[in-house]
Amino acid sequence: MKTYIFPYKIISCVLIITLFLLLGSCRKFVDVGAPSDQLVTATAFATDNTLKATLAGMYITLAVSNSYDLQMNLSFATGNSADETLFFISTIDYDPFLNNNLAADHYLVSNFWSELYTSIYQANAIIAGVENSTGNLSTAMKTEAVGEAKFVRAFCYFYLVNLYGDVPIALTTDAATNNALFRSPKAKVYQQIIADLTDAKNSIVADYSYASSERTRPNKYAAIALLARTYLYMGDWANAQTNAALVINYTSLYSLLPTSGLGGIFLKNNKEAIWQVTGTAFPDFTQEGQNYYQGTSNIPNYQLSNNLLKAFEPGDLRYTNWVGVTTYSGVTYYYPYKYKQHAANTSATAEYCTYLRLAEQYLVRAEAMAEQNNLSGAIADINMIRNRAGLSNTTATSQADILLAIEQERKIELFSEYGHRWNDLRRTGRANAVLGAEKTGWTANAALYPIPKYDRDNNHNLTQNPGY
DSSP: OOEEEETTEEEEHHHHHHHHHHHOOOSOTTTTOOOGGGSOOGGGGSBHHHHHHHHHHHHHIIIIITHIIIIIIHHHHHHHHTTSEEESSOOTTTHHHHTTOOOTTOHHHHHHHHHHHHHHHHHHHHHHHHHTOOSBOOHHHHHHHHHHHHHHHHHHHHHHHHHHSSBOOOOSOOHHHHTTOOOBOHHHHHHHHHHHHHHHHHHSOSSSGGGTTOSSSOOHHHHHHHHHHHHHHHTOHHHHHHHHHHHHTOTTTOOOOOGGGGGGTTBTTOTTEEEEEOOSSSTTSOHHHHHHOOOSSSOOSEEEOHHHHHHSOTTOHHHHHHEEEEEETTEEEEEEOSSOOOSOOOGGGOBOEEEEEHHHHHHHHHHHHHHTTOHHHHHHHHHHHHHHTTOOOOOOOSHHHHHHHHHHHHHHHSTTSTTHHHHHHHHTTOHHHHHHHHSTTOOGGGGSOOOOHHHHHHOTTOOOOTTO
16 A cells, blocks of 8 residues: 655545544634534544554644745735845735735735644644543553643644734634634733643653654643743733753753854754744655745745844854855845755655754843843853854843843844744834834734634624724
């Protein structure tokens, strides 16, 4: 029988097709719910093996089926919304993000929403299926599966609340309930994220044994890392610091790559990676690597902005390792080159899409400490990131200057990585000052994307964000 190779399990094509039918969600989810004939059947929860396969289906949707939008576009579209990137050819795809004049019927606005809710539906189905199972499931497998599903649900809600603001909280697979949900306040969404991640932290194993030592399924510390990020966004500095420190201090599993390793920051299973997923149907390169690389025979479509390029300090080795440079017809162009692989390659150089990595945790802890006036601790963490990049220690000494130094390091360290810059400018209240000076016609309302027209047409309880 022909097989589909997933990073931590080989699953037959027949089973994968079955899982897509079982776990698939219709376009109308929030709206918010799949019709009753698409609910996961009891067969998926009969044994540990069928449950493992059902979990694999959830990750395949997140990491493969929706990879173009939830990987490459989640980085590039938000980079256009912020001040990181630009698209060379004028196009309806990215110009609205660059010019901050999105319409509610833009397909990417709709895709982000629907694909994140599709994964939420799948997570909800797994949680309910495990809880209601009458099959022969081990306690350990049930605990792990529910923990991983809650992690994925929290991950999806994190991006929904940061892209759209108030969003519906769907916690079941009941279509009638979900299709009439109102938007919940951002604070309540964050409470749900915290609850899910806390449960996940207490349920998921601490190592990567469920993924055959690959870092392609979240472990306990992935949940803790996402908790640290979430607490930071909420302004809960003490909990952000505590959780980031738990990850940083788990040195048997995690460490910053050395300066010489900057070019391989996204190699599969490297020690800086906390949670990775395969980037495409082929498990050795990513959507980012495939799409950003343009070769030397044409102008790169996906370029870095002058604003970002000018933000690099002289001697910063992140520029050397992460900025691609090409010359076409005598003109030099710059593009994101953090992901190196753009086609099939040897396993030694294979890359995975990396949603969580250790460098971010140092910057989370630095900001949390700075906000609590632990300035020396914040400076020490900033310098860990700067020194790794070949730079000298920061000269910032006051709290205000240290916070700006952290903003600078986040801008350089995390550019083109899944919306960090866009989210940072909004959450710190800096979007108007930074983007107002950078972009003609910037308005504060542009800091959130519109609620998709399709979903509002199908659920009249969904209100629209101001300005759309």
